[in-house]
Structure formats: structure tokens, C-alpha cells
Amino acid sequence: MTNNQLAGLPPLPDSPFLATDKKLGLYPVVDTLEWIERLLNAGVTTIQLRIKDCKDEDVEQTIKQAIELGRRFNARLFINDYWRLAVKHRAYGIHLGQEDLLTTDLKAIHQAGLRLGVSTHDDNELARAVAVRPSYIALGHIFPTQTKDMPSAPQGLTELKRHIATIPDYPTVAIGGISIDKVADVLACGVGSIAVVSAITKAPDWRKATAELLSLIEQKDGSDAQRQ
Ligand SMILES: Cc1ncc(COP(=O)(O)OP(=O)(O)O)c(N)n1
Numbered sequence: 685m686t687n688n689q690l691a692g693l694p695p696l697p698d699s700p701f702l703a704t705d706k707k708l709g710l711y712p713v714v715d716t717l718e719w720i721e722r723l724l725n726a727g728v729t730t731i732q733l734r735i736k737d738c739k740d741e742d743v744e745q746t747i748k749q750a751i752e753l754g755r756r757f758n759a760r761l762f763i764n765d766y767w768r769l770a771v772k773h774r775a776y777g778i779h780l781g782q783e784d785l786l787t788t789d790l791k792a793i794h795q796a797g798l799r800l801g802v803s804t805h806d807d808n809e810l811a812r813a814v815a816v817r818p819s820y821i822a823l824g825h826i827f828p829t830q831t832k833d834m835p836s837a838p839q840g841l842t843e844l845k846r847h848i849a850t851i852p853d854y855p856t857v858a859i860g861g862i863s864i865d866k867v868a869d870v871l872a873c874g875v876g877s878i879a880v881v882s883a884i885t886k887a888p889d890w891r892k893a894t895a896e897l898l899s900l901i902e903q904k905d906g907s908d909a910q911r912q
């Protein structure tokens with residue numbers, strides 16, 4: 685780890701963040717309580733609430749209710765960005781991007797016992813994420829996406845595989861442009877979880893899409909388990 689990679693990071697906790705499962709399965713990223721409730725009822729066990737660019741006071745009630753729902757379903761509910769509210773209401777976990785890391789009290793999240801997921805897009809960001817010792821590392825975007833403006837190019841499957849090979853023991857999540865037809869190829873790169881937005885929220889039939897995604901990921905986990 686070079687000083688450059690650590691530059692700008694806040695003080696780091698002296699032990700890793702609380703562990704999460706190595707394979708987080710299907711990981712939908714959604715922006716309303718309605719989606720969270722629907723998807724938990726449909727059997728999803730890992731989910732993220734991602735609401736962009738609101739003031740804390742405008743999203744606090746939604747975040748609180750999302751966390752309660754997650755708890756009721758015994759699900760892994762991650763809150764994107766609003767780490768203070770996630771700590772206050774004791775979420776299962778928080779997801780942060782590289783920029784977010786610079787302005788977050790990582791020790792407070794660690795001390796409160798929340799899990800942490802961190803986004804990465806390239807080798808440098810991966811090295812920086814590893815230095816933070818989060819609960820999982822997200823890699824993306826894998827394919828072009830309409831959901832978020834990305835300043836970098838999609839990393840593609842070859843880079844995804846190479847990145848995962850450098851952190852074989854880490855829980856990993858692939859995100860960005862993953863449609864149902866691409867899931868098998870993404871899973872073949874060794875990733876533990878698939879995060880999707882539009883594959884579910886823009887599907888003509890979200891129930892069918894969710895069931896198909898869950899089944900594809902379960903099948904792969906089942907065949908991996910048999911091989912071990
Ligand atoms: C699982 C997962 N991976 C990556 C992201 C992107 O997070 P970030 O880089 O902080 O960008 P925003 O989502 O905040 O726009 C994510 N949310 N979830």
C-alpha cells in the first residue's frame with residue numbers, strides 16, 4: 685500500500701469491518717420503500733436503498749422504515765451514502781463510493797458494528813478499498829449502464845475476473861449493466877454477488893425477472909458447493 689493510495693482517507697479502524705456472507709446472492713439496488721418491500725416479499729435477502737442527493741432530514745423517515753423492513757425480513761439491508769442516518773438507525777450495512785470514503789467517519793461506522801461495502805473501478809481504487817478492509821468490495825461498472833453517469837469506461841469481464849483473482853477471499857459484488865442474459869458470464873468470473881437496478885426495475889415483469897435472477901444465482905451457488 686503506497687502513501688498515494690492512502691492519501692485523503694480518514695483515520696482507519698484498527699481491525700476489519702464486520703464480516704458479511706462471502707456470497708451475497710442477488711443484490712437489487714432500489715430507491716423506494718415500495719421496491720424494498722416488494723423485493724423482500726419476493727425472496728431477496730440482500731438489498732440496497734439508493735436515494736441520491738437529498739438532505740438527511742428529507743430521507744430520514746424513509747431510511748428508518750427501510751431499516752425496520754430489512755430487520756423484519758432478516759435481510760442484509762445496505763444504505764447508500766447516508767452513513768450518519770444508517771448508523772443512527774442501526775442498518776445492517778452501508779455502501780460507499782471512493783469519493784464518499786474521503787468524507788466519512790469510518791471509525792464511527794466500524795464502532796457502531798455496521799458492515800461496509802466499497803465501490804471500485806480500477807486497480808488503484810481496489811488497492812484503496814482493500815486498505816479500508818470493508819465487509820465487501822463492489823466492482824464496476826461491468827457493462828454500459830443507463831442508470832448512472834459513469835466517468836470511466838466499463839471494465840468488462842476480463843478485468844472483472846482479473847480483479848477478483850487478486851482478492852479471492854473477499855466477498856465481491858459486480859454491478860453495472862448486468863441484464864439477465866449476462867448473469868451466467870458474470871458469475872463465471874468468480875464474483876459472489878450480482879447487483880442490479882434496471883434488470884428488475886425496468887423489466888416488463890419485475891416478479892418474473894427477480895425469480896429468474898434468484899434462480900440463476902442459486903443454481904451457480906449450488907453447483908459451486910457440489911464441486912467443493
Ligand atoms: C453494490 C454497489 N456498487 C456500487 C455502487 C455505486 O456507489 P457509488 O460509487 O457511491 O455511487 P452512487 O451509488 O452513490 O451513485 C452502489 N451504489 N452499490
Ligand SMILES: Cc1ncsc1CCOP(=O)(O)O
Nearest residue numbers: 825829831860861880881882
Ligand atoms: C449505482 C451504480 N454504480 C455503478 S453502475 C450503477 C448502476 C447500475 O444500474 P444498472 O443495473 O441499471 O446498470
Ligand SMILES: [Mg+2]
Nearest residue numbers: 765780781784
Ligand atoms: Mg455513493
